[in-house]
Amino acid sequence: MSETTERRYDVVIIGSGAGGGTVAQELAALVRDGRRVVVLEKGPRLGDHEFTGQELEMAAALYADAGGFLTADGTMTLAFASAYGGSTVVYTGTSLTAPERVIRRWSVPGLDHADIVTRSEKFAAQNGVHLLEDSLINDNNRLFVEGGRKAGLRVEQFPVNVRGCRGSSLCNLGCPNQAKQGTNRVQLPRAEREGVEVVTRAEVVRIGVDRSLLVRVAGRPPGAKGGPAEWPPGEYRVRARIVVCAAGAIGTPALLLRSALPARLPRLGQAFTCHPALILVGEHARDITNDVGHPKSYFVDRAAEDGFVLETCMYFPFVTAKSLTGFGASHSATMRAFPRLQMILLLACDRAVPGNRVAVDRAGRPVVYYRFTPETLEALARGTRAAARICFAAGARRVHVPADPPLIEAGEADRLDARVAARHFLPGRVSISAAHLMGGCGMGGSAADSVTDAWGRVHGLPWLRVADASLFPDALEINPYLTIMALADRVAEGIRAEVREPVNA
Amino acid sequence: MQRVFCAVVTTVVPEAAQLDAAGWTDLERIVERALADRPTSLRRGLKLFLRLIDWIAVARYARRFSALDAARRARLLAYIERAPLLLMRRGLWGLRTLAFMGYYGRPAAAREIGYRADPRGWDVRR
Numbered sequence: 001m002s003e004t005t006e007r008r009y010d011v012v013i014i015g016s017g018a019g020g021g022t023v024a025q026e027l028a029a030l031v032r033d034g035r036r037v038v039v040l041e042k043g044p045r046l047g048d049h050e051f052t053g054q055e056l057e058m059a060a061a062l063y064a065d066a067g068g069f070l071t072a073d074g075t076m077t078l079a080f081a082s083a084y085g086g087s088t089v090v091y092t093g094t095s096l097t098a099p100e101r102v103i104r105r106w107s108v109p110g111l112d113h114a115d116i117v118t119r120s121e122k123f124a125a126q127n128g129v130h131l132l133e134d135s136l137i138n139d140n141n142r143l144f145v146e147g148g149r150k151a152g153l154r155v156e157q158f159p160v161n162v163r164g165c166r167g168s169s170l171c172n173l174g175c176p177n178q179a180k181q182g183t184n185r186v187q188l189p190r191a192e193r194e195g196v197e198v199v200t201r202a203e204v205v206r207i208g209v210d211r212s213l214l215v216r217v218a219g220r221p222p223g224a225k226g227g228p229a230e231w232p233p234g235e236y237r238v239r240a241r242i243v244v245c246a247a248g249a250i251g252t253p254a255l256l257l258r259s260a261l262p263a264r265l266p267r268l269g270q271a272f273t274c275h276p277a278l279i280l281v282g283e284h285a286r287d288i289t290n291d292v293g294h295p296k297s298y299f300v301d302r303a304a305e306d307g308f309v310l311e312t313c314m315y316f317p318f319v320t321a322k323s324l325t326g327f328g329a330s331h332s333a334t335m336r337a338f339p340r341l342q343m344i345l346l347l348a349c350d351r352a353v354p355g356n357r358v359a360v361d362r363a364g365r366p367v368v369y370y371r372f373t374p375e376t377l378e379a380l381a382r383g384t385r386a387a388a389r390i391c392f393a394a395g396a397r398r399v400h401v402p403a404d405p406p407l408i409e410a411g412e413a414d415r416l417d418a419r420v421a422a423r424h425f426l427p428g429r430v431s432i433s434a435a436h437l438m439g440g441c442g443m444g445g446s447a448a449d450s451v452t453d454a455w456g457r458v459h460g461l462p463w464l465r466v467a468d469a470s471l472f473p474d475a476l477e478i479n480p481y482l483t484i485m486a487l488a489d490r491v492a493e494g495i496r497a498e499v500r501e502p503v504n505a
Numbered sequence: 506m507q508r509v510f511c512a513v514v515t516t517v518v519p520e521a522a523q524l525d526a527a528g529w530t531d532l533e534r535i536v537e538r539a540l541a542d543r544p545t546s547l548r549r550g551l552k553l554f555l556r557l558i559d560w561i562a563v564a565r566y567a568r569r570f571s572a573l574d575a576a577r578r579a580r581l582l583a584y585i586e587r588a589p590l591l592l593m594r595r596g597l598w599g600l601r602t603l604a605f606m607g608y609y610g611r612p613a614a615a616r617e618i619g620y621r622a623d624p625r626g627w628d629v630r631r
Contacts, residue, residue, distance in 0.1 A: 053624045056535065056610045066539065068602075074595040136627070167626035176624035291622040292630045316622070317615045321605035326586075327517040328579050335609070339619040428594030429586055431602075 004214075004235045010035040010499055012213060012240040014204050014255065015042075017086020018484040019468035019491075020246030021183025021191070022123070026492030028194030030499055037195075038238070039188070040202040040215060042247070043082035044226025046089075051176040055316040058173035061225040062090055067319075069250075071370040075427035076276060078368060079435040080248055083174075083226075084200050085184025087248065087435070088481060092171040092296040093161040093180045094311075095129040096478040097121075098486075101304060106473045108443045110454035119486035127161035127181040136167060138293030143284070143342050144312045145298055147394030153300045153386065158311075160294060167293040169314050201229035202236075204247075205364070207259040211463055213238040242463050242495055244456075245441075246488065249274075249470040253358040253440030254366035256451075256458075263460035267451050269359055271352035271442050272368060273475040274434035276376060279315055279323035280384060281334065282342040282391025282399045290314050290341060300386070303349045303477040307375065308383030310390070313345035323431045325406040334400045334407070342391055346383040347436070350376045352474045358440045372432075377422040380432075385416045402430040436480050441466045442473035456491035467491040509555045510600075512571040516578040517604040532607035539606055551603075554596040558585070 011027055013020045016039050024039050031037055044061075052058060059067040062081045069078045081087040097120040103113040148155035161181040168176055178185060192198055205214040219233040220226065245252040253269040295314035302308050315323065317338070324331055334341070350356075350373065359367045380402075388399045392413040399408050402424045412419060424430070444450025447459040456471060458464040467488040469480050476483055514532070515522040524532065540548050558581070562570035566577055573581070585597045608614055623629050 051624075053622060054612075055615075056606070066542065068539075073591065074599070075591070165626075166624075166628060167630075168624045169622050169626065170624065177626070287619075289630065291620055292626055314622075317609040317618060317620050318606050321518075321609045322602050327582065327601050327604075329519055331517075332519055335618050339621075426587070426594065428591045428598055431598070 004237045006237045006239065008036070008239045009038045010240065011037045011242045011244065011495060012238055013037070013039045013244045013246055015086060015246035015248060015251065015468060016084055016183060016188055016198060017081070017246065017248060017468065018088050018183060018481040019488040020244070021085065021088065021187040022485045022488035023244050023246060023467050023492045024191035024196050024198070025187035026489055027495060028191045028196050030496065031195035035499055038197040038199060039191070040204055040238070041084055041198060041200045042203045043084065043200065044220070044224065045084035045200040046174070046226045048178055050225045051174040053168060053170040053173055053176045055173065055318055062174055071368045073427070075372070075432065076370060077433040078250065078274065078437060079433055080250065080437055084198065085182045085188060088182030089174050089184050090172050091182070091479070091481060092294070094158040094296050094479045095124055095127065095161050095482050096159070098476060098483040099478065102477055108454050108473060109445045111443060115490070116483060116486045119489045120482045122489070123482060123485040124159065127186055128163045129159045129161045131157050131159055132162070132165070132294055132297055136165065136293060137297055138167070138290065139288035140290040140295070140314060140342055141293070141297040141312045143288065143394040144344065144390060147390035147392070148300055150393035151386070151389040153390070155298055155300055157298055158296060160297070162294065165294055169291050169293060169295050171295060173316070197230070199230045200226070202231065204255060207243060207255065207261070207464070209260060209262045211240055211243060213240065213243065242465065242499065244465045244467050244491060244495070246468040248468050249437035249440050250358055250366045250368060252466055252468055252470045254360050254364070256441065257358070257360045258364035261461060261464070263447070263458065265447055265451055265459065267442060267447070267449065269357045269440050271439040271473060272356045272358050272370065273350050273352050273438045273472070274370070275347040275436040275475060276350060276372065276380065276432045276434050277348070278346045278380060278384065278402065278430070278432060279313065279320065280344045280346055280387045280399065280401050281324065282388070282394070282396030283334065283337045284340045284342060284396050287339040288342065290339070290343060301478070302383070302386065306382050307349045307379035308386070309347045309349065309477065310383060310387055311345045311347065313343050315343065323433070324400050325402045325430055330405065330407050342394060342396060344387040344390065346380065346387055348376045348379040348383060349475050349477045352439055372427055374422070377425045380425050381420055381422040384420050388416050388420065389413070436476070438469045438472040438475060438480065441470035443471050444473060454490070455494040456487065457494065465491050465495065506552055506555045508571045509559050512578060513555070513558065513582070513600055514604040514607065516575065516582055517601045518608045519575070521608050528611070528613070531611050535610045536603050536607040539603065550596070551599060554600065557596070561585070
């Protein structure tokens with residue numbers, strides 16, 4: 001298609017995850033008043049029957065680079081989804097509210113913790129957040145509770161947003177039973193019923209100074225999952241009164257960086273953080289239920305004291321193999337013990353530091369520069385030792401962690417401090433990944449210290465808003481989706497107050 | 506370079522040596538599919554890295570990597586895995602990731618290690 005089709009809207013929302021889906025729902029009322037709202041989502045809209053739980057197949061269908069997006073120096077994998085519902089399709093539904101100390105530390109003028117709490121509660125209720133009943137908890141989670149308490153740690157249960165969970169354990173590959181209440185199940189369908197348009201396979205190339213967006217709608221590749229795009233494939237010029245960027249902490253800064261915006265934004269792309277994570281396993285003498293049941297039901301929060309959080313988890317054969325340190329016979333032996341493996345996810349609470357940022361290459365593609373600080377590596381070592389203690393206290397015979405050699409037998413449990421140290425976390429050797437991607441368009445008081453104000457308005461460009469995790473000025477230290485929804489709710493509130501007159505269709 | 510790649514795979518996952526022709530075809534198809542969507546520069550980099558492994562083998566043991574016994578292959582890869590140069594560690598990390606993907610990405614391997622996740626969840630396990 002050679003010519004460009006023009007479309008005109010009051011509000012264009014870029015991205016349909018926790019941020020974009022929330023804004024879409026909260027602006028649906030405008031449609032009833034005659035305004036036009038559209039969501040442009042780069043990924044496809046999958047049918048319920050297409051969630052098969054097959055590891056490589058679903059990773060290729062849902063994740064950017066099939067889950068293999070790497071930081072610029074290749075030392076960390078960043079996992080984020082590209083689909084109707086964004087990364088809410090592939091999270092585990094764990095629903096925590098932002099800690100007060102974190103919001104206080106952010107020091108964003110006009111943003112207070114009580115407001116975040118109120119809005120988080122609204123979406124927790126909307127998404128059916130609750131504690132899973134005891135009968136649905138598997139051995140992997142029970143061992144974490146038992147081991148954690150014996151190790152003297154405070155173990156807490158995750159509130160989760162599932163309805164009718166059958167315990168497939170396949171949350172991270174998209175729930176095959178549609179139990180998880182992501183924006184693909186709740187906010188987007190509600191917005192569409194109210195008249196908000198959602199266009200999938202629609203990539204926004206750049207935003208022009210005249211508030212027009214260059215959009216490329218792709219056709220459905222042969223054999224690919226997902227339905228066809230709602231618009232015919234081709235190039236579009238979409239004009240809008242207000243543009244909301246909710247393409248995630250990589251997508252949004254990258255889009256703004258490759259757009260010739262008429263504003264000086266020196267902080268754009270800066271202060272990227274991500275909770276670098278490791279998968280640690282303990283091998284028990286008997287088979288346990290680990291690949292059935294909700295995978296992430298409990299956690300230990302040591303963020304404030306030790307800079308890490310431990311969560312239960314369950315991953316799939318390839319991801320597990322990739323995440324274990326080393327290779328060869330001992331690695332294979334651990335993999336063959338899969339039915340006996342207790343798995344723990346360790347998240348380090350990193351900090352926004354100079355140099356860790358999102359940029360774009362010559363073709364406009366996102367590039368993430370990230371270096372592990374000594375503090376983050378120390379937190380990973382401390383968290384690994386704590387996870388190993390939990391496994392041993394729960395009865396594990398050995399653990400497999402980033403040590404040299406990686407297998408530590410129960411008889412060495414009292415030597416963990418010597419066996420696991422920061423020097424073992426050699427970037428490029430240890431498989432570190434991250435799924436909580438934050439920052440790049442941080443909120444703050446002025447363009448000198450931030451990209452947007454506390455309502456997601458880009459400094460100097462009041463028609464341009466940001467409504468996703470890129471707003472976070474620093475790490476959140478917990479699973480972020482409820483906080484993203486709370487901030488997106490504020491963005492939508494600000495827009496509702498401003499959009500009054502309809503534009504000509 | 507295929508000979509070096511096969512030798513790396515069987516060093517990273519020793520069980521891969523037991524795969525029959527169909528198993529190897531599955532493994533290679535998975536790896537090829539994963540690389541097909543990646544930039545040309547990455548594919549070129551992997552080929553160069555395989556060649557580098559071969560050179561290191563010749564320099565250290567006077568034999569090609571694929572001609573080394575299992576213990577020497579493992580020692581050589583372990584040396585690269587801990588190399589001071591990030592480029593070396595990263596190259597090996599990429600190769601081992603492909604090896605794991607090719608081997609454990611096969612449904613047959615998942616079954617062999619006892620992985621039983623099923624969309625029907627508890628209904629088929631109680």
